[in-house]
Amino acid sequence: MKITIAKSAGFCMGVRRAVDMVLDAANKTSDPISTFGPLIHNPQVLNMLEERGIPAINSIPKNGKGTILIRAHGVPPQEQKALFDAGFNVINATCPRVIRVQTIIRKHAKKGFATIIVGDKDHPEVKGLMGYAQAFDIGYTVSTIDELKALPKLDRAIVVAQTTQDTSLYNALKVWISEHYPHYKIFDTICDSTEKRQAEVREIAQECDAVVVVGGKDSGNTRRLAQVAAEAISHSRKRDKDNCEPFSVHIEDVSELDMSIFQTVKSIAITAGASTPNWIINRTRREIEQSLEKRDKNSFLGYLLAIRDFILRSSTLLAVGAGSLAYACSDVQGVDNHLIHALIAMFYILSMQIMNNLFSIKSDRYNNTERAEFYDSNRLSLTILAVISGGLGLLLSFTTGLLPFLILSLMSVLGLLYNQKIVPTFFTKKFSLAGRKIASIKDIPGSKTILIAAAWGTVTSILPALASSKDSLIFIIPFIFSTSIVFARTSFFAILEMQGDRITGKETIPIILGEKRSQRLIQNLLLLASGLFAICAILGLISTSAILIATIPLLMLYAIKLHEQGRIHTGANVELIIESHFILAGIIALFL
Ligand code: SF4
Known part of the structure; x- marks a missing residue:
């Protein structure tokens, strides 16, 4: 499917x-x-x-x-x-595209031009534009060629379109105006966002068995998109080629969807109107995916998908990834007992990640509904698992030395305090950072990404070095490597969760820097990590296995680029691919 x-x-x-x-x-x-x-x-x-x-x-x-x-x-x-x-x-x-039209009208109305707006006179954008026209001179709204023909001849006039106006209608009106009133000044003000959306649905409808259009039933652009999808699919190439009956459906929420309609379907396209948030689109995709998985639940693929979902939601894969990275970082810096350091990292990250997910149920309702439901319904057992796992990590670290144990204890306390209000109300009322009141560590902008990366760097590189008898600063190299790739990984997922994080008031790195700058930062960090490991291995500062491990950040960058190009979609598969890179690092270290 x-x-x-x-x-x-x-x-x-x-x-x-x-x-x-x-x-x-x-x-x-x-x-x-x-x-x-x-x-x-x-x-x-x-x-x-x-x-x-x-x-x-x-x-x-x-x-x-x-x-x-x-x-x-x-x-x-x-x-x-x-x-x-x-x-x-x-x-x-x-x-800004509407402001451009407002500016055109204001500039010309001031000079005495009348304004003709092609659009729906009851639409809020048109009412706003009309306000600019009438502030200085005369304004008219037309929505058909007959209404245009009925207008009086004007000495000086400009013609603009509502930004979401139908292009073919506006083109027809422009032709008529050019023929009859060539002295009118015409502006192209239609936004290409709607047009691109419609062109894409026409294209994808040709190759799919079903198109699901998601968005408000009161939203004009979504209704029009659903119409375009229905028309396109009724003439789809697939209909003739595969002799099947492709269809389209418009839903406001996935709960309206009768999943039995996908019983025989092999390919589904999902599109959405300009007012549909990502979390609703992602939820629609996930629920369709899950219902199809249930359809296949007794098949081998069904078992594999169920295992995938469990190891992702329970953070088991991430914890094994942390253990693998600790193994690789211990190996490249030449310390002994790789396995014990891998286990400490695995237990610590499992414990902290479960606690973090338990505290993030609210934002996960927008970002990842299934994870929120999983944590909500297994609260007690997951809390017990987090406590046992955290305890095992501390116990093992104690066997490696007092200092690693104390550092891990401090990190565990910080992790537990992360979401707790620790600043007295008196101070939070008086002081703020970047316009935010700081009551807990989580309120510090960007703290989540920075602390997660630093924690991974510590358990994968610093603790193994402290437990070793070697007196060397070489651990700084794997620390930078590990911190950089974890920072990149966490920022990447934070980009996918920006809408949900904004709603729940979290200020992550992508929210502070913006999506584009965060993407550049991720790319630079992954290149830095790769270059650092390769050069240090060539110079003989760390073990030669680091040359191969240096490809891990490049592979991660490649996966992120595939996601940006839409070749891997947001969801379980992208999580599986990104998290697996850490395990690959451990496998390389194990066999080289
Ligand atoms: S469709 Fe969106 S991007 Fe285009 S003008 Fe309207 S609000 Fe702006």
């Missing part, structure tokens, strides 16, 4: 920017925050915002309190001024 997610599925640039802006603002202030009108046409996102205490207000009160966000569609300048006058701190999240 092949499930493909369209590259263009989900938030467009303007919607993503507006959602990020409101969540970032909410994470940085304790003042009331609201949106002027519903932020987007998606009920789950609106519910999530309500839960976060960010309501939508539809009229301007006399006395505004706190912060208000203008959504991506924009508002008339008169309303923007009224919001300021009411006393709100206004955040303007109007999409």
Whole structure:
């Protein structure tokens, strides 16, 4: 079974920017925050915002309190001024592409040009644009060629389109205007985001047995996307080639989906409207995947998939990866007892990761529903496992020396305190960092990624060195290697979980740096780790097995690039591939 997610599925640039802006603002202030009108046409996102205490207000009160966000569609300048006058701190999240149209209108209206807007007169974006036209001169809205023909002849006029307008209609109107009123100035203002999304669904519909369109039933662009998908699939090449009956379905949430419709299906494409968040798209893919796995549950593949899910959710694979990396790092620096260091790392990481996942159930409801459910329903047994595992790690570290034991104990305490409120309320009220109140270690921006990487570096490289009789600083090389690749791995997963982390107020490295800069950082760290190991091995500072281990960060980078290109999708498989790299490092060290 092949499930493909369209590259263009989900938030467009303007919607993503507006959602990020409101969540970032909410994470940085304790003042009331609201949106002027519903932020987007998606009920789950609106519910999530309500839960976060960010309501939508539809009229301007006399006395505004706190912060208000203008959504991506924009508002008339008169309303923007009224919001300021009411006393709100206004955040303007109007999409830059809509601002461009507003600027064109304002500039020309000031010079006396009338404005003709091709669009839906009741759409909030058009109402906002009309406000700019009417502030200085005359504005008209047309949605058909007949309405355009009915307008009076104007001496000077500009023509613009609502950014989500249908291209073929606008092209037809442009032709008519050029023929009858060549003195009108026409601007191309349609956003290509909608067009690209529709073009992609037309393309993927040709090769699939089913297309699932995810998004709000009130969202105009999602409804249109569902229409395009239905039309495309009704003429699909597959229908004739494989003599089958491909179909499409529009859902707002995966709970609406009757999974029996996929009984005989071999390939499914998922796409989504501009107001559908990633977590809903990913949840849809995961639930379809799981239902298909149940279909295959008695097959060999079904068993393999069940094992994969268990080792990922329980963090067993990650813990074995930590043990393998400790084995490799012990080996390259030439210390003895690789196995005991591998076991210490494995038990410590298993314990800390389980505790971390137990504390992250809230954000996992958005990022990884199955993991959240797994941890929610196995709370007690997982807590016991974490305690036993942490205890075993400490016991083993004690057998290697007092100092490794004390360091591991300190790290375990820090790990347990990570989510706890440790700063007294008096100080949190008075002091903040980057606009955030700091009550626990987790509130320090970027702390999760940095501490996880440092903890892995310590258990895989420093503890083995401290336990050894060697008096050398060589452990710094595997420490940098290990810390860099774990930092890259954690940042990569944090990029995939940005939306959920924003909702729950976590400030991870990708949220601080942004996606593009985080991707560059990940790439540079992986290249640094690889180059460092290869050069140090060639210089004879560490064992020659490091030359082969130096390929691990490159392989990891390759997998990340495949994911960026959409050739590996977010979900269990990408987790399995990335985490397996650590195990590969241990295998290389074991056999070389
Ligand atoms: S569809 Fe285009 S213009 Fe509209 S909000 Fe999205 S990116 Fe901006």
